[in-house]
Structures are given as structure tokens and as C-alpha cells.
Amino acid sequence: MHNLSKATIKKLVIHRVGNSGREEPLVLSERHVRSLKEEEQDTLLNYFLKGLKGPEYHSFGLDEESSETQKAVEAIFQTAVSFIDGSHSLAKELYKASTHTQVKSGDLIVVEFENVVFNELVTNAIGLFKCETKKGVMMIDPSLEQFSLEFLEGYDLGKMEKGCIIFNSEEKDGYRSILVDNASTVELANYWKRDFLDMHVIQNDFTMTKDYMTMCKSFVLEQVPEEFEVDRTVQMELLNRSSGYFEEHEEVNTKEFATSILEQPELIESFENYKEQYQEERGVEIQDEFKADKPAVKAGKKFFKSVLKLDKNFHIYVHGNPQNIESGFDEERGMKYYKVFFKEERYASCEDFASFCLSISKPPLKKNIEATAIQI
DSSP: OEEOTTOEEEEEEEEEEOOGGGTOOEEOOSSOOOOOOHHHHHHHHHHHHTTOOOSOOEEEOOOSSOOHHHHHHHHHHTTSSOHHHHHHHHHHHHHHHOOSTTOOOEEEEEEEEEEEEETTEEEEEEEEEEEOOEEEEEEEEOSSSSOEEEEEEEEOTTSOSEEEEEESOOGGGTOEEEEEEOOSSHHHHHIIIIIIIOEEEOOOHHHHHHHHHHHHHHIIIIIHHHHSOOOHHHHHHHHHHHHHHHHHOSEEEHHHHIIIIIOSHHHHHHHHHHHHHHHHHHTOOOOSEEEOOHHHHHHHHTTOOOEEEETTTEEEEOOSOGGGEEEEEETTTTEEEEEEOOSOOOOOOHHHHHHHHHHHSOGGGHHHHHHHHHHO
16 A cells, blocks of 8 residues: 655654653754765665555544644644644654653654655655664774774664654545554553554454464463463464464454364353453454455464473474373473374484574574574
């Protein structure tokens, strides 16, 4: 629905926003950032836009009384105020929302983008980006007869911490926006998305598939062991069957899913209760039937890892019949154990090892693990 490939930066203002709960200062800029060179604009566009891809869209609330953030955005789009004054209002609202003890002070960058496309129409957009975590950088200057060193602090342009782009489109429905927030806790996420932006997710097949898969995973790993006495391998099997359901079905029927995957009446009842609780607590709505969105299935599948991590010594990768694995307790050693039944064995190749490691690793480790596997 949107295309940012030809977007350009028209205006840019930066404000320093502290934690109002700790009475840190709010410092408002009275002027735009200087004109950017072409390479500077390219670097900033890459930083601002690469993490904001969708297809999950948000909008402002549709209450009778708009939030102050929404009013400020509308005023900028309608040129009712200058861009500087509008950015002041946005910085003040973020400052009001920054009361949680763990909210870091940082710099709010307010950007006006031109040449963005939404619903096949060229329009403009407002970008809001909060930079909080600085890193040290060592600068080496070879221009003198001897090399010189300078140590600086700055923001890492490789990862967006908090960002939002609001398109000047569908105003009557609260505009459309895409956002990112790499907060470590729900409380920290709430201050950006809920308290400052006051936005909610636009429900579609992508969001329902993502929410339903997330709910299934948390039910199996958190709720099931709390209510029932189950072996860890049973949980792994439930995860495998759940993941397989989404891959094999074009349409998701929540009743059919519960019956075919969970099977046992008490598990199904617990699952239905958990679904109601999950939707209420997170403010999401999952319909009884919806299309299984393939990008959402692909993204969600990586979190359905069927791996038993035993201390720091072994990993058992479970993707078969859980009846071929038995668990027990060795009284003599005072340790738990797993007994695995199989018909044949083979040594894993370097490629098998690399693929397995990549499947369970976090993204930053992928290249290192791949290189190590090739060298074996």
C-alpha cells in the first residue's frame, strides 16, 4: 500500500526530550537543520525508512476528542501552523508521556517527507524518530604527518530505536502510519505507542495471523504447563503441529485449529479461555475465520522453535513423533534424562550443521556461524 523508494527529506528539526518524571529538561530548537548534502540525505533516509516496511498499519484513535499528538499532526498537514511550531507541540507531548522511570532522555527528530506513495497516490508524510542510546566512536585522522585520534559519542545508524511515519492519507479514519519500537518491556513500549502516539493497529489478515500465532505459542509454552502436567516434548509437538497448520492452510478456522491440534477437550477449553483473555489484555481482535497471511506465517514460524536446551551441554532438535522421546530421573546421578528411540543414524554434514545453527540463532550471529561451519 505504500512506497518509500523515492522519498526525500524536505524539513528536519531536532529537539532534546528528557524524562519529565525525573524533571529532566525539554530543549526545543527554533530552527531547521541545515540543508543536507546528497550523501547525508541518503544516509538519513536509509536510517529512517529501512525499519518501517509494514504491512502492519496503525491509525490514531477515532474518539470524538482527538489526542494532542493527532491535533499537532493535522495542523502540520493542513499548514495551519509552521513546521517548527508543530514539531514543538509534538516534542511537548512526548515529554508529557516520558514519565516511566526507565524512559531514557534522547533526541526527537521530526521530519517532513515528500514524494511518498500511499494507495498509489503521491503525498507527503511526517516522520517521528526518538534516538536514545549513544555509542562511542574512535575517529582516526591521517591527514597530518602523524595519525591522530579523536573519541566521539553518537547514535548507531544501523538500528532504529523508535520511529513512526504518518502518511497524509485517510484523514477521516485517523490517518495511516507504520511504526517501530524496539523497547525491551511492555511498559516502555506503551509510552511511545499508547501514551504519546495514541495509535492502534489496523486489523487485517497479516495482523490476525501474527497475533494468532503469537497467542498459540504463548499458550503452549506458558499456559499449558501452568494448568496441566505435560512433558516438555509434548509442548514441542504442539508447537510443530501448530506451525504446520498455518503452513498447510490457506484459511484459518480457529474452531478447526483447536479441535485438530489440541484434540483433548480440557486443552481446547483452556485454549478458548486463554484466547479471550489474550484479546482483552492486548486490545486485539481475532476473528473466528481469516486468511493465513503468508508473510506473517513466514515471520512467525521462526519463533516456533522446537529445541530442548539441556543445561549448557546439549540441544535436542524435536520435529518428529514425541512418543520416540522419553524423559525420566536418574536417582543415582540425581539428574533428569531423555531417552531417544530411532531406527538409523547419520553424521550431520557441515551444511546441515550450519543450517541448524542458523535456524536457532539470532540474526546478528548468522554470518559468524555460517563462516565457522564452512571452515570445519
